[in-house]
Amino acid sequence: MTPDATLIRRIADKVGTPFWLYDAGTIRQRIADVKFMTGSPGVQARFAMKACPATKVLREMAAGGIWIDAVSGNEALRALRAGHAPGNTPPVVCFTADVFRDNALDVVLQNNLLPNIGSPGMVRQLADAGYRGPISIRINPGFGHGHVNTCDTGGPSSKHGIWHSQLMEAKAAADRAGMQVVMLHAHIGSGPKFQELHDNLTRLAIAYTETVRHFPDLTAVSLGGGIPHSYRERETQIPIEPLRELFTSCHQRISAAAKRDIRLEIEPGRYYVAPSCTLITRVHDIKTTETNEKGAGAIFAMVDAGFVDLIRPAMYGSYHHIDVVGKEDAHGREPIVIAGPLCESGDVFTRGGADEELVPRSLPRPEPGDFIAIRDAGAYGAAMSSNYNSIGRAPQVWLEPDGSLELISRRETLDDLLKAETSERL
Ligand SMILES: Cc1ncc(COP(=O)(O)O)c(C=O)c1O
Numbered sequence: 001m002t003p004d005a006t007l008i009r010r011i012a013d014k015v016g017t018p019f020w021l022y023d024a025g026t027i028r029q030r031i032a033d034v035k036f037m038t039g040s041p042g043v044q045a046r047f048a049m050k051a052c053p054a055t056k057v058l059r060e061m062a063a064g065g066i067w068i069d070a071v072s073g074n075e076a077l078r079a080l081r082a083g084h085a086p087g088n089t090p091p092v093v094c095f096t097a098d099v100f101r102d103n104a105l106d107v108v109l110q111n112n113l114l115p116n117i118g119s120p121g122m123v124r125q126l127a128d129a130g131y132r133g134p135i136s137i138r139i140n141p142g143f144g145h146g147h148v149n150t151c152d153t154g155g156p157s158s159k160h161g162i163w164h165s166q167l168m169e170a171k172a173a174a175d176r177a178g179m180q181v182v183m184l185h186a187h188i189g190s191g192p193k194f195q196e197l198h199d200n201l202t203r204l205a206i207a208y209t210e211t212v213r214h215f216p217d218l219t220a221v222s223l224g225g226g227i228p229h230s231y232r233e234r235e236t237q238i239p240i241e242p243l244r245e246l247f248t249s250c251h252q253r254i255s256a257a258a259k260r261d262i263r264l265e266i267e268p269g270r271y272y273v274a275p276s277c278t279l280i281t282r283v284h285d286i287k288t289t290e291t292n293e294k295g296a297g298a299i300f301a302m303v304d305a306g307f308v309d310l311i312r313p314a315m316y317g318s319y320h321h322i323d324v325v326g327k328e329d330a331h332g333r334e335p336i337v338i339a340g341p342l343c344e345s346g347d348v349f350t351r352g353g354a355d356e357e358l359v360p361r362s363l364p365r366p367e368p369g370d371f372i373a374i375r376d377a378g379a380y381g382a383a384m385s386s387n388y389n390s391i392g393r394a395p396q397v398w399l400e401p402d403g404s405l406e407l408i409s410r411r412e413t414l415d416d417l418l419k420a421e422t423s424e425r426l
Helices: 005-015 024-037 055-063 073-081 104-111 122-128 164-176 194-214 241-258 270-276 312-316 414-418
Strands: 019-023 043-048 067-070 093-097 114-117 135-140 181-185 220-222 263-266 277-288 299-303 322-324 334-339 361-363 371-374 396-399 405-409
Touching: 005 019, 005 277, 005 371, 005 396, 005 405, 019 024, 024 043, 024 055, 024 241, 024 270, 043 055, 043 241, 055 073, 055 270, 055 405, 067 073, 073 093, 073 104, 093 104, 093 135, 104 122, 114 122, 114 181, 122 164, 135 164, 164 181, 164 194, 181 194, 194 220, 194 241, 241 263, 270 277, 322 361
Parallel strands: 019 396, 043 067, 043 263, 067 093, 093 114, 114 135, 135 181, 181 220, 220 263, 299 334
Antiparallel strands: 019 277, 277 299, 277 371, 322 371, 334 361, 396 405
8 A cells, every 4th residue: 555645744744855665564574475485494585785785674574584695895784784694504694796896805704695696707806805615606597587678687688607518627726726505596586477487497406406515615506586576466476385395395306306405595675575564755846847849748747856866777678566645536537747857868767668668557647746656666776876966865754653753764856966976186
């Protein structure tokens, strides 16, 4: 349900608009779902924290016994500060990298994190930095895909991981460098429908059963993330029982092939957090264009959130359910384009189609002052927000089931935007 209009007004009066509103109960339910899926012994869930790195969320994961997949030095440090344990026994924080950037190698070495390498040269880079511990290898298995083509996570056009036929070369390099390969990892994306996801995960698990015998130090394999959230048909989410059965049987088959217990990991991001957060924005004006030889006219609701807040529609043409708050049940509907404040034509939340053109949404015509709720914005929402146009990031508000509210990040100010600027001579 879209949050109640009175509550939204109360929060807006305190923190302004736009703002992110997290529902703690929804996150906890999704954590419980994932714990159910991974409930059998030897199966472990991580949270791909890139989806939503707020400390409050990371603490919920720690409290739920969910481990972390981090992709930058600072992500790993955020997880550690939020209470996740350092070290690699067990590897609570796994460091999955396409490239070791900035403080990444230092953070891995100083906190003894398990590095999950995504390109062959990383063995040498780790060795040069003095690392001699266990590693994980991320494989590009050659199949799988994301929710759009630019999110390809497995196949010849994917930049992620080491191509599957080069795996043994990477292992040989690790052996020479005195590193033990303790985990094999692949992430095949959340785009597919349930059956395709199931088939792809099964295919990956079978590939592992054929590979484990070459890896005497192996203690775990990861099936990656990619548990989908249904953004359009919000009432029909994926069934979780078959995934529990799948993960249980994959763990058993892989362990049987290895003749010892091999932990099976999954690391969803979006599934935990997508439905837990709504981006609330306010309508500032309504304006129209008229049909001419270039195309059809449109009704624009001009709101104060833009792709600096939620970039998914502009970046991938992603669909988010939209409500005009308090008018959800109104009868008269019109095709409305919801557009933001940025100096970019693509700053529109109602986009889609092959050419990512405007796709007006059938909505009650809003009025200036109305609130618009952009739903399912918890994954890759605030996490991908930016400071383009020098608009500070919007505040994040946390709602507990008892109705209590907490401001978990405030609106960024000009000083926040300028604080990294210097005039240091080099
Ligand atoms: C290595 C890895 N693991 C997990 C995820 C999480 O994917 P999702 O949020 O679709 O579950 C990603 C997403 O990009 C990823 O690259």
